Amino acid sequence: MKLKKKEQTTICLTVNGRRYVESVEPRKLLSDFLREDCGLTGTHVGCEHGVCGACTILLNGSAVRSCLLFAVQVDGAEIRTVEGLDTEGHLNPLQEAFSEHHALQCGFCTPGILLSASELLEYNPHPTTEEIEEMLSGHLCRCTGYKGIVKAIEKVANRNPKFTHES
Amino acid sequence: MSVKPASFDYYRPDTVDEALQLLDEAEDEGKILAGGQSLVPIMNMRLATPQCIIDVNGLNGLDTIRYESGLMKIGALSRQRCLEQNNLVKEKVPLIAEAAPFIGHTQTRNRGTIGGSLVHADPSAEIPLSLLVLDAQAVIRSCDEERTVPVSDFFVTYLTTDIMPNEMLTEIQIPTEGIPQGYAFVEFSRRHGDFALVDAACLIDTDEQRRITSVRLALGGVDAIPVLSEDATELLVGEKLSSRLLEEVGRAVQAEVDPDEDLHASREYRRHLAGVFAKRAVRLAYQRAIQGGGTG
Numbered sequence: 001m002k003l004k005k006k007e008q009t010t011i012c013l014t015v016n017g018r019r020y021v022e023s024v025e026p027r028k029l030l031s032d033f034l035r036e037d038c039g040l041t042g043t044h045v046g047c048e049h050g051v052c053g054a055c056t057i058l059l060n061g062s063a064v065r066s067c068l069l070f071a072v073q074v075d076g077a078e079i080r081t082v083e084g085l086d087t088e089g090h091l092n093p094l095q096e097a098f099s100e101h102h103a104l105q106c107g108f109c110t111p112g113i114l115l116s117a118s119e120l121l122e123y124n125p126h127p128t129t130e131e132i133e134e135m136l137s138g139h140l141c142r143c144t145g146y147k148g149i150v151k152a153i154e155k156v157a158n159r160n161p162k163f164t165h166e167s
Numbered sequence: 168m169s170v171k172p173a174s175f176d177y178y179r180p181d182t183v184d185e186a187l188q189l190l191d192e193a194e195d196e197g198k199i200l201a202g203g204q205s206l207v208p209i210m211n212m213r214l215a216t217p218q219c220i221i222d223v224n225g226l227n228g229l230d231t232i233r234y235e236s237g238l239m240k241i242g243a244l245s246r247q248r249c250l251e252q253n254n255l256v257k258e259k260v261p262l263i264a265e266a267a268p269f270i271g272h273t274q275t276r277n278r279g280t281i282g283g284s285l286v287h288a289d290p291s292a293e294i295p296l297s298l299l300v301l302d303a304q305a306v307i308r309s310c311d312e313e314r315t316v317p318v319s320d321f322f323v324t325y326l327t328t329d330i331m332p333n334e335m336l337t338e339i340q341i342p343t344e345g346i347p348q349g350y351a352f353v354e355f356s357r358r359h360g361d362f363a364l365v366d367a368a369c370l371i372d373t374d375e376q377r378r379i380t381s382v383r384l385a386l387g388g389v390d391a392i393p394v395l396s397e398d399a400t401e402l403l404v405g406e407k408l409s410s411r412l413l414e415e416v417g418r419a420v421q422a423e424v425d426p427d428e429d430l431h432a433s434r435e436y437r438r439h440l441a442g443v444f445a446k447r448a449v450r451l452a453y454q455r456a457i458q459g460g461g462t463g
């Protein structure tokens with residue numbers, strides 16, 4: 001594939017189980033693509049250089065920074081964003097636990113953390129507190145002090161060992 | 168502040184040869200995009216405005232990890248997350264598996280690659296330091312040649328390596344025959360996942376009398392490039408490790424390094440850390456060497 005500057009190309013991908021066919025120029029960041037072209041503004045954009053974790057999404061099941069990917073790179077991929085976590089309008093157990101344990105205040109960091117936590121629980125259903133904290137080191141939260149977030153994830157880890165983000 | 172990259176031509180080649188051809192045609196304006204965890208931040212901040220991006224993420228065979236005739240061969244596109252999970256890496260070069268979790272965060276290691284980290288050449292980064300202490304070789308290709316460079320000759324200065332604009336790193340080779348049994352990777356950073364202020368990696372072998380027969384100690388964050396300590400080798404070979412000797416090694420390393428001052432740490436503080444972490448690395452590698460035998 002060869003694209004000149006500003007030249008548009010069509011990409012086709014699945015976001016939260018829905019197919020999107022959109023046209024993008026090479027420099028379009030995936031974070032902006034999700035927000036502007038797909039209208040999925042649940043993916044937040046904080047630093048835009050890979051530090052804060054607010055833009056974290058699942059790319060083919062792996063938690064990654066969407067501000068460090070170009071939309072052209074994810075042609076054919078399967079993406080999950082925070083909008084894809086609930087089931088028919090009901091919060092999933094992880095989201096419930098966040099609400100219960102005051103794991104969010106302003107909510108800016110929350111979508112990214114939910115996706116990273118989903119990845120962690122998918123591959124490691126019973127993470128230790130240390131493993132949860134290691135995962136959280138990739139996210140900045142300026143409100144909660146992180147304690148509530150750790151508690152919420154711990155709760156899900158113990159209550160429902162079969163929890164996966166696929167629900 | 169808007170943080171968006173400038174426009175660029177985007178190429179996604181189907182083969183390594185095509186990638187090299189494109190790189191050659193781009194002259195000085197081409198940049199290889201692998202994991203993008205170092206390149207994209209600097210593009211977003213417009214510290215780099217490459218005219219032409221060559222995305223190698225889809226290329227087959229660039230991310231294989233295999234063991235062949237005494238060499239661990241790790242494809243340049245191998246994700247850092249794989250390095251911490253791959254059984255062959257754990258068995259043959261446990262030092263790398265130990266260093267990998269220190270690189271950024273799980274969310275960046277899912278994308279970031281071993282090759283990207285090596286060519287980015289941050290002076291305190293974990294991959295460059297580990298590959299230096301392991302005496303690895305970098306396999307570098309251009310349109311017309313393939314060459315192999317020892318990692319000890321690869322770094323030039325801050326963020327600068329021996330690689331030319333028309334060349335691409337394709338593989339890393341680590342000799343494992345006779346590789347010392349004792350290993351250690353330790354580092355100090357302000358917060359988990361931050362850039363290390365200082366890191367240290369060490370390999371040690373001992374004989375039946377617990378005397379050190381060979382040692383390599385390398386430090387990162389103490390100079391423009393990661394450095395091997397010659398004084399440590401001189402002090403340690405032929406000796407059993409005692410606390411007195413360990414103190415001597417710490418002092419020697421502090422005298423040997425010449426760190427720069429920056430926003431994160433003064434020269435004195437980095438020098439202090441260099442001594443402390445050199446000692447920690449040597450102690451741990453020695454313990455593993457004398458316990459180890461086959462198990463490392």
Ligand code: FES
Pocket residue numbers: 044045046047048049050051052053054055056065066067068
């Ligand atoms: S916006 Fe992507 S990491 Fe901060």
Ligand code: FES
Pocket residue numbers: 103104105106107108109110140141142143144
């Ligand atoms: S809830 Fe406000 S930043 Fe985390």
